Amino acid sequence: MRRVLILGGTAEARALAAELSGRVHVVSSLAGRVRDPRLPVGEVHVGGFGGAEGLAAWLSAGRIDAVVDATHPFAARMTASAVEACRTTGTPLLVLRRPGWAHRPGWRQAGSLEEAARLLPSVGSRVFLTTGRRSMPVFAGLTDLWFLARSVDPPEPPIPVNFLILLARGPYTVEGERELIRAHGLDVLVTKDSGGALTVAKLDAFEEAGLPVVVVRRPPLPEGLVAVESVAAAAAWVHAV
Structure with a gap:
């Protein structure tokens, strides 16, 4: 069974873990900054990885086939680490980001x-x-x-x-x-x-x-990343990788 790491902590990450459960082996990662987090289904890793280098080592040791970055839209440091680690290990990476809010008067x-x-x-x-x-x-x-x-x-x-x-x-x-x-x-x-x-x-x-x-405003995503806005699109990408 393929192994997928979801960098999570969001509602979308939990929904994606539930969607993929039983079809791939999902490991969800939580930063550990929230005292009583809502846990997703499946295996959960709590805490950091030690930057991009630590994450790359973790991906290799865990034989991870793909990574979905479904962190908060403002978790720019984690996204940057994911980009570098996946580039180092040759692991496919997708970013799942919910759409931002439409601009309003005032x-x-x-x-x-x-x-x-x-x-x-x-x-x-x-x-x-x-x-x-x-x-x-x-x-x-x-x-x-x-x-x-x-x-x-x-x-x-x-x-x-x-x-x-x-x-x-x-x-x-x-x-x-x-x-x-x-x-x-x-x-x-x-x-x-x-x-x-x-x-x-x-x-x-x-x-x-x-x-x-x-x-x-949100920080911009690094150039060249594949990004989607829905859980369904992220699940389809995982199955297609």
């Missing part, structure tokens, strides 16, 4: 978290920050603003005094996001262009309220 585009932080003082003062716990230090210097920062796991201390941490995991509802806007007097949203339906409710709620949204 959006401000930012090319990075740092650019988003520079934009904020001119956009709002009570910020709904949904860019992940590891991004919070980028915004910590904006002491004149107040932040409601949502993440799955708690951020590393110290927590700035102008941050309120909300621990939650999607999917979210428009009604729930409306209540957060009302309860905390939020006047701007900062988010990454993650795409997908699990977290789109915040965009709907802020658009409905006529409030601005700062969206951090």
Whole structure:
């Protein structure tokens, strides 16, 4: 049975593992950054590989026939390591990325978290920050603003005094996001262009309220990669390789 490594941690990665189960031997890799992750079916590897060199050695030792990078659209470092490791070992590589969100009125585009932080003082003062716990230090210097920062796991201390941490995991509802806007007097949203339906409710709620949204654009994929946007297309590629 062919062996396929899915670099995962996303809903698409879990769905692909389920789709391929029983037809190929699937190993799903999770970075281990989430305390209580949703596990896919099949074999699971938790933790890093030691960069591109470590991943290449792991692919060879595990006799992996193909790799699907179904990591988060902003996991640029993991994607770069996968490209280098697969090139070294001659392993076929596919990128599975859900489509980004369509641009909406009231959006401000930012090319990075740092650019988003520079934009904020001119956009709002009570910020709904949904860019992940590891991004919070980028915004910590904006002491004149107040932040409601949502993440799955708690951020590393110290927590700035102008941050309120909300621990939650999607999917979210428009009604729930409306209540957060009302309860905390939020006047701007900062988010990454993650795409997908699990977290789109915040965009709907802020658009409905006529409030601005700062969206951090995705990092570009390395040139020459084969990429698809659906689980069905990824499964078809695996069977065709």
